[in-house]
Amino acid sequence: MKQAALLLALAASALLAGCLQIQAPDKPIEINLNVNVKQEVILTLKKDAADLVNNNPELFPQ
């Protein structure tokens, strides 16, 4: 019984070794959220920015 369990465990580990190979990446994983954050701020400011430009023609000569 004990031997059977051991065999099973061995077989399972052999199987696992066969299909799953997980390797740690040599470079750290970087997730760059800067662009998204910036984009969100910009979206909320968009109307204000348009008003600023339209209300101060002397600052935005053509």
Next chain:
Amino acid sequence: MMLSLKNLVLAGAAVLLVGAADIAYAQSAGTVSTALSSGAVGEQADGYLGFRSTPSGTLRGEVDAINIKRREAYTNLATQRGVTVRDVAVTVGCETLQKRVATGRSYLLPDGVWRTKAEDPIALPAYCGN
């Protein structure tokens, strides 16, 4: 009689002064506008005006003055909205690049390359959204 004459002279002087200020302003706007149409000065993605070619002292002074006033306006809005001055400036940059650069005029993208506006809309930086 003397008093009213004095008033008249004062009024005349005031009119002259205001007239001179108007002319000075018109000239300043003229220099920058001319530089914008020739492409020597252009809008930058960072929300300020910049020089595509080396400017004269006068032109530099006038563009710098506009940029200082812009920065002031950006700072006020940034304080109101609780964001950085740079966030406001960059958003204005998106706005000016999208709407206020006419064909044939110069503009600067974040890659640091000056380009001349073609008929097609400017390819805005991704952070500008749509």
